[in-house]
Amino acid sequence: MLHVDMDQFLVAVELLRRPELVGLPVVVGGRGDPTERAVVSTASYEARAHGVRSGLALKLAKRRSPDAVFLPVDFPVYEAASAVVMQTLRATPGAVVEVLGWDEAFVGIETDDPLAAARSIQAAVLEATGLHCSVGIGDTLVRAKIATDFGKPQGTFRLTRDNWMEVMGERPTTALWGVGTKIGARLEAIGIRTVADLAAADEEALVAAFGPASGSHLGRLGRGGGRTTPDDTPWVARAHGRETTYQADLITPDEVRAALAELAARVVDDVRKEERAVQRVHLKVRFAPFFTFTKVRKLPEPTFDVEVITQTAYDLYLALDDQRRVRLLGVRGEMVPPDGGY
DNA sequence: TCTGGGGTCCTAGGACCC
DNA sequence: TCTGGGGTCCTAGGACCC
Structure with a gap:
């Protein structure tokens, strides 16, 4: 069992088209403007040396690494790179690939020499994409996954029952x-x-x-136990959500209602593309200062009307507003297919 | 000190049924 | 008036991951 994880993936993809930035602290996040309200998606190893990590607010990243180059997140480019990586992994003879995200996957493979298999995958991915990855080797998914961190960057590590x-x-x-x-x-x-x-x-x-x-x-x-083989069943989404971080808190009812309507429209748009019948929509509304999704509502079904979703979320907002000091930061509508989850 | 946007899965407790 | 055991389903919310 192997676990393949790309090294500083978003930054590495950016460096391919901006080689002059190699060796510099580079931060990918938001729209690339550290004065805006957004977080770090990926930081280069040089920026990490200054204490910049994924999830850190861009403002704080700027403070910790004033000379860092800030770049906007460019989803289509990363998606394309990811597709080539996964294609390369699947092309490994006998490999069963379970994708975990843009930049990582489990690769199940029968071999007497897992280290050689790992090296071979690293070479193939580098050849196909120009990107480096680390590979964890393990006798369970969990051990392989955790092993990868010890192999970073560009290395391998093996975790088994024995060590x-x-x-x-x-x-x-x-x-x-x-x-x-x-x-x-x-x-x-x-x-x-x-x-x-x-x-x-x-x-x-x-x-x-x-x-x-x-x-x-x-x-x-x-104990490091659990599954021992990856599952390559094609992934089917169980939920869809739309979320936005507003540059300024939304305070007035009008502002909130307009934002809710916009998000509801996007969720509904997404759900309509689903081939399966969707019968439930959950609404999660995120507020500060709690910074959490605090409420879930099931809508009367099967209702995928923007106005109904908006009104339901708005009622939620009004109810929470009674608690005072509630600032809306984001809204998320979630749809759950009838056979999904729970 | 400030907080992405996309997801997954699990649990407690209540309603309801036999 | 007090009170069974087993099960399913739903709602609201929590935690975690990339």
């Missing part, structure tokens, strides 16, 4: 794929701090704390 505990045992649980700060804190509250702690944790205690699916998943994760 998992040695490499991961003393690390915090948040080093695991799928454990973020919230779950990490809840684990710590029940005395589980490290990966080794989690691996040794009582299954029943985990299930009691996190529920049947998550509880047993967490225990397995601590």
Whole structure:
């Protein structure tokens, strides 16, 4: 099992057409203007040395790396590069490819020499795209995925049952794929701090704390277990959403209603392209200062009328406005197909 | 200190049914 | 008036990932 992950993907693609920027701190994010409200999508290794990371506000990135070159996000170009990468992976004889995102995929392959297979894939991707990648080798998807980070950049690393505990045992649980700060804190509250702690944790205690699916998943994760083969079933979206970050907070009811109508129109437009019948729309409305999607509403079905969606979301906004100090930052409409999720 | 835009999957609790 | 056990489905919300 291999996990292939492109190195500083968005930046690397930009450097192909702007070779004069190689070696400089480069930040890709938003419209490329660090005075605007937007975040870093990808930072070059030189910018990362200044503490610039994905998700950091562009304003703060500028402060940390004043000399960095800021570039706008150019989706079509990255999509095209991604397609060539995935095509190259699929062209590997005997490979089963499970795409995880623009810039990464699992590659299942039968071989006695996984390291050679990894090197061969790196060479093929470089040849086809001019881009470098790192490859994790593992006996499970989770181990391969986590191994990749130790191989960056342009390298390989292998994590198996034999060295998992040695490499991961003393690390915090948040080093695991799928454990973020919230779950990490809840684990710590029940005395589980490290990966080794989690691996040794009582299954029943985990299930009691996190529920049947998550509880047993967490225990397995601590041991590096789980699936051992990728699934190349073509991906079918289960939801669609549209979200926008406004450069200034929307305060007045008129501003909010207009923004909601615009987003609703975009979601409806997207849903109409679905071949499957769609019967539910969830609305999530994001507010500051909570910075979270705070409400979900199921619409009367099957309703894909812009005005109905807009009015429902607007009612939501008015209800939350009662709490005072609510600033609208973004709105997201979500559609869920009848057979999807939950 | 400020906060993308696209997603996925899971859970608690209540309603309802037999 | 008090109270069963098992199951399914729905709603609202949470967490995480790239």
